[in-house]
Amino acid sequence: MNDLDQLVQDANCDFARAAMPADLENAKARYLGKSGRLTEQLRALAALSPDEKKARGAMINAAKQQVEASLHARRQALADAELEAQLKAESLDVTLPGRHRGTGAVHPISRTMERVEAIFGSMGFEVADGPEIETDWYSFTALNNPENHPARSMQDTFYVDMKDTQGRWLNLRPHTSPMQVRHALAHAKKYADQATMPDIRVIAPGRTYRVDSDATHSPMFHQVEGLWVGENVSFKDLKVMYLNFIQAFFETTDLKLRFRPSYFPFTEPSAEIDIMFESGPLEGRWLEVSGSGQVHPQVIRNMGLDPERYIGFAFGSGIDRLAMLRYGISDLRLFFDGDLRFLTQFK
Numbered sequence: 550m551n552d553l554d555q556l557v558q559d560a561n562c563d564f565a566r567a568a569m570p571a572d573l574e575n576a577k578a579r580y581l582g583k584s585g586r587l588t589e590q591l592r593a594l595a596a597l598s599p600d601e602k603k604a605r606g607a608m609i610n611a612a613k614q615q616v617e618a619s620l621h622a623r624r625q626a627l628a629d630a631e632l633e634a635q636l637k638a639e640s641l642d643v644t645l646p647g648r649h650r651g652t653g654a655v656h657p658i659s660r661t662m663e664r665v666e667a668i669f670g671s672m673g674f675e676v677a678d679g680p681e682i683e684t685d686w687y688s689f690t691a692l693n694n695p696e697n698h699p700a701r702s703m704q705d706t707f708y709v710d711m712k713d714t715q716g717r718w719l720n721l722r723p724h725t726s727p728m729q730v731r732h733a734l735a736h737a738k739k740y741a742d743q744a745t746m747p748d749i750r751v752i753a754p755g756r757t758y759r760v761d762s763d764a765t766h767s768p769m770f771h772q773v774e775g776l777w778v779g780e781n782v783s784f785k786d787l788k789v790m791y792l793n794f795i796q797a798f799f800e801t802t803d804l805k806l807r808f809r810p811s812y813f814p815f816t817e818p819s820a821e822i823d824i825m826f827e828s829g830p831l832e833g834r835w836l837e838v839s840g841s842g843q844v845h846p847q848v849i850r851n852m853g854l855d856p857e858r859y860i861g862f863a864f865g866s867g868i869d870r871l872a873m874l875r876y877g878i879s880d881l882r883l884f885f886d887g888d889l890r891f892l893t894q895f896k
């Protein structure tokens with residue numbers, strides 16, 4: 550092996566050993582730099598005769614080309630390795646499942662309330678809202694409840710161990726019916742001039758509470774109260790209005806309505822409203838959906854109105870019951886368990 554072959558071999562070794570681009574540039578300087586080994590060889594040509602110069606020059610150039618080729622190959626290899634390492638570090642595993650940002654949805658009961666509000670709204674009813682912690686007076690007395698009525702007993706009603714500023718006991722309202730008198734009194738100004746007063750036509754949906762818990766009862770449940778009072782309102786209006794509501798709510802005219810005599814202290818006469826579907830999965834069974842009746846004269850009086858002049862009807866329907874029938878749910882408690890497997894089905 551001559552000295553130039555040796556030089557080329559040394560350069561190949563040095564270049565191969567360079568692990569980083571900076572190492573490689575240092576190695577390059579040792580061969581091709583100003584005082585590199587090849588540069589020195591070229592400089593030494595000056596001392597040779599023209600013939601020797603020609604021969605030796607050609608050999609040095611050939612060696613130089615080999616060194617340069619080796620350098621470029623190593624440079625490329627290092628750049629490739631760097632790129633590969635970078636790609637690996639930044640790689641995306643597209644087979645990983647994505648991270649979801651869940652989208653919320655309206656709870657089926659809220660959705661049912663909105664539906665009820667929209668339907669009654671389209672029939673000219675206002676929507677009113679009232680307190681869930683009510684006074685004894687609004688929950689019972691104003692509604693013509695005798696002092697000894699069982700609805701007042703500790704068994705049904707959640708009492709709050711507190712009185713309001715007027716010394717009236719508080720309770721978690723066991724129905725939305727207190728909204729009848731509450732609404733009328735709250736708008737007493739509007740109804741003050743009884744000669745020109747508009748009909749009271751209002752619904753009051755909301756939460757209600759009773760000491761009760763099984764598949765069809767929950768200690769917290771929802772009702773919608775309806776009230777229509779005017780000079781010329783009759784049971785016929787109640788029947789037509791409620792039939793329209795039920796047909797719109799269940800999106801079918803294929804059903805019957807039945808008024809079954811009942812008793813409530815705040816209505817006389819009173820009736821339960823039952824419905825029966827004439828087709829579909831609930832076909833042929835009478836289902837109770839609401840209490841109703843003609844508002845008792847004493848309740849009209851408690852509203853600040855003259856019962857000789859004003860007459861009307863009221864109803865109180867179970868929102869949860871309506872939702873269960875509409876969605877085909879057999880256990881009411883499912884609505885309130887907060888189980889997403891159940892709730893997401895209503896999205």
Ligand code: DAH
Pocket residue numbers: 723724725726774775813815816819839840841842843862863864865866
């Ligand atoms: N408040 C009654 C209940 O919870 C339902 C009810 C019956 C409401 C008759 C009314 C009505 O407005 O007229 O059982």
